[in-house]
Amino acid sequence: MAERNQQISIDSADVKEQILKIYPPKVARKRAKQIVINQVDKDENVPEITANVRTTPGIITQRGCCYAGCKGVVLGPTRDILNLTHGPIGCGFYSWLTRRNQTRPGKDGDNFMTYCFSTDMQEEEIIFGGEKKLRQAIQEAYDNFKPKAIGVFATCPVGLIGDDIHQVCKEMREKLGINVFGFSCEGYKGVSQSAGHHIANNQLFKHVIGKDNTKDEHPFKITLLGEYNIGGDAFIIEDLLDRCGIKLKATFSGNSSYDGFANAHMSDLNCVMCHRSINYVADMIEKRYGVPWIKINFLGAEATAKSLRKIAAYFDDKKLTERVEKVIAEEMAAVKEAQDQIRPKCEGKLAMMFVGGSRAHHYQDLFAEIGMKTMAAGYEFAHRDDYEGRKVLPSVKVDADSRNIEELTVDKDAELYNPRKTDKEMALLEKKGIKFKNYEGMMPTMENQTLIIDDISQHETEKLIEIFKPAIFCAGIKEKYTIQKGGTPMLQLHSYDYGGPFAVFKGAITFYKTIDRMIHSDIWSHLKAPWQVSGKPTLEAQMVKV
Numbered sequence: 001m002a003e004r005n006q007q008i009s010i011d012s013a014d015v016k017e018q019i020l021k022i023y024p025p026k027v028a029r030k031r032a033k034q035i036v037i038n039q040v041d042k043d044e045n046v047p048e049i050t051a052n053v054r055t056t057p058g059i060i061t062q063r064g065c066c067y068a069g070c071k072g073v074v075l076g077p078t079r080d081i082l083n084l085t086h087g088p089i090g091c092g093f094y095s096w097l098t099r100r101n102q103t104r105p106g107k108d109g110d111n112f113m114t115y116c117f118s119t120d121m122q123e124e125e126i127i128f129g130g131e132k133k134l135r136q137a138i139q140e141a142y143d144n145f146k147p148k149a150i151g152v153f154a155t156c157p158v159g160l161i162g163d164d165i166h167q168v169c170k171e172m173r174e175k176l177g178i179n180v181f182g183f184s185c186e187g188y189k190g191v192s193q194s195a196g197h198h199i200a201n202n203q204l205f206k207h208v209i210g211k212d213n214t215k216d217e218h219p220f221k222i223t224l225l226g227e228y229n230i231g232g233d234a235f236i237i238e239d240l241l242d243r244c245g246i247k248l249k250a251t252f253s254g255n256s257s258y259d260g261f262a263n264a265h266m267s268d269l270n271c272v273m274c275h276r277s278i279n280y281v282a283d284m285i286e287k288r289y290g291v292p293w294i295k296i297n298f299l300g301a302e303a304t305a306k307s308l309r310k311i312a313a314y315f316d317d318k319k320l321t322e323r324v325e326k327v328i329a330e331e332m333a334a335v336k337e338a339q340d341q342i343r344p345k346c347e348g349k350l351a352m353m354f355v356g357g358s359r360a361h362h363y364q365d366l367f368a369e370i371g372m373k374t375m376a377a378g379y380e381f382a383h384r385d386d387y388e389g390r391k392v393l394p395s396v397k398v399d400a401d402s403r404n405i406e407e408l409t410v411d412k413d414a415e416l417y418n419p420r421k422t423d424k425e426m427a428l429l430e431k432k433g434i435k436f437k438n439y440e441g442m443m444p445t446m447e448n449q450t451l452i453i454d455d456i457s458q459h460e461t462e463k464l465i466e467i468f469k470p471a472i473f474c475a476g477i478k479e480k481y482t483i484q485k486g487g488t489p490m491l492q493l494h495s496y497d498y499g500g501p502f503a504v505f506k507g508a509i510t511f512y513k514t515i516d517r518m519i520h521s522d523i524w525s526h527l528k529a530p531w532q533v534s535g536k537p538t539l540e541a542q543m544v545k546v
């Protein structure tokens with residue numbers, strides 16, 4: 001077995017075999033398609049991975065549900081849309097303040113995030129229907145809080161008993177004179193939270209975006225899509241953009257407001273941070289209003305500099321470019337100093353990350369900046385394009401689960417469609433290396449022979465750690481304690497373990513220091529798991545052969 005923290009050469013095919021060998025043949029065959037050994041050719045083509053498919057029953061997955069993706073992820077960070085869960089109290093309660101999306105109160109002070117709103121369905125509603133209770137709850141929420149908008153989220157039983165939340169929302173919208181809209185995001189829809197993102201995006205587009213057409217004369221205004229202000233990331237991104245003279249009109253949906261969403265289509269460029277959760281909105285805004293989108297990344301100092309330069313190049317203004325370069329130079333001085341201190345201590349050490357649908361890619365840049373290598377990575381619920389790059393989209397099969405989700409047909413807006421750049425300007429920008437509507441994916445940026453694993457299971461996690469002994473493993477709360485008890489430093493990349501922010505230049509420095517501290521703490525060498533003390537496992541079990 002490899003020594004911890006050493007550069008190692010292990011045959012990935014052998015590792016894959018070792019991981020799969022415990023599974024019954026049918027499960028092993030299925031998992032083999034989700035465990036891929038990376039191989040990038042000169043045209044950046046990579047092997048195909050199976051993703052966005054149902055988890056095999058019996059496998060311990062880290063995924064969440066559709067409701068979590070809609071109510072928790074995309075709409076959760078909206079401070080002044082009152083989010084009302086229609087369902088049993090558990091769904092509302094367990095999606096209440098469990099994600100570290102921070103917000104500032106708006107000018108009007110409205111911030112409903114600290115409240116948990118639910119219809120608290122009981123047996124009576126399950127049997128006789130819950131629409132009456134929903135109507136009452138919307139009324140009560142309105143009477144108490146007078147919000148601008150109310151979002152209603154359906155949970156599993158609502159879909160099963162057939163409550164028509166959209167009809168209730170329509171009635172209440174007319175009665176109260178505020179925007180009330182619903183999300184059919186029952187937990188069972190789709191194979192993971194990813195379906196919920198799509199449903200959230202569709203409804204935001206249908207019911208909120210485009211409601212306010214006020215013009216904004218700022219010359220460099222952008223909207224940030226797919227940045228959720230975990231641990232304050234969006235705050236420091238906004239500060240940085242401010243210093244560069246770029247106006248952040250709206251963020252979907254970290255530190256966001258209803259008014260920001262309603263007017264977001266009036267900005268001149270959409271910058272997509274988390275492609276997985278929100279690329280649909282970027283596409284729809286472009287089709288209807290003519291606002292182009294680019295992929296940016298504010299995780300990693302180099303990636304941040306590159307993203308700022310892309311934005312400046314898009315606006316093609318000499319003063320803006322100079323200002324951006326000045327800010328980059330100022331920030332990079334401190335970044336370099338931190339890298340010089342930390343890199344020699346971390347160089348060559350191994351990292352692994354299995355997170356959500358975008359961070360397992362973005363955070364590799366931060367590790368690389370202190371010389372660390374990502375040996376294995378994967379997403380919980382991403383699709384093939386997040387792994388292989390957006391160019392594979394035409395070959396992604398539409399399966400039964402995706403068919404469950406409405407595909408909106410979007411046309412050009414008769415009055416507001418306004419391509420921000422002419423075809424000629426766009427072609428020129430492309431020539432300069434700015435790719436529009438493009439996301440290169442995780443695999444083309446990773447080294448050959450690294451392991452890419454989709455929807456990783458607990459067994460596979462433990463096996464990887466046993467074989468590679470990585471210096472650090474990044475994942476979420478569900479895996480955290482088993483990994484730590486086995487003596488491996490573990491950083492939560494969802495919540496940042498109550499640390500962060502990790503975005504832009506300042507966050508990069510915080511990240512380097514966090515990693516350095518974690519992997520050099522000697523607590524791990526003092527730790528002995530119970531089975532290491534007794535020499536025997538504390539519990540044994542066998543897989544049923546099918």
Ligand code: CFM
Binds near residue numbers: 275
């Ligand atoms: Fe996008 Fe996210 Fe992520 Fe995601 Fe998430 Fe998250 Fe995530 Mo947790 S929207 S895909 S559904 S970047 S909550 S802020 S950290 S799994 S990698």
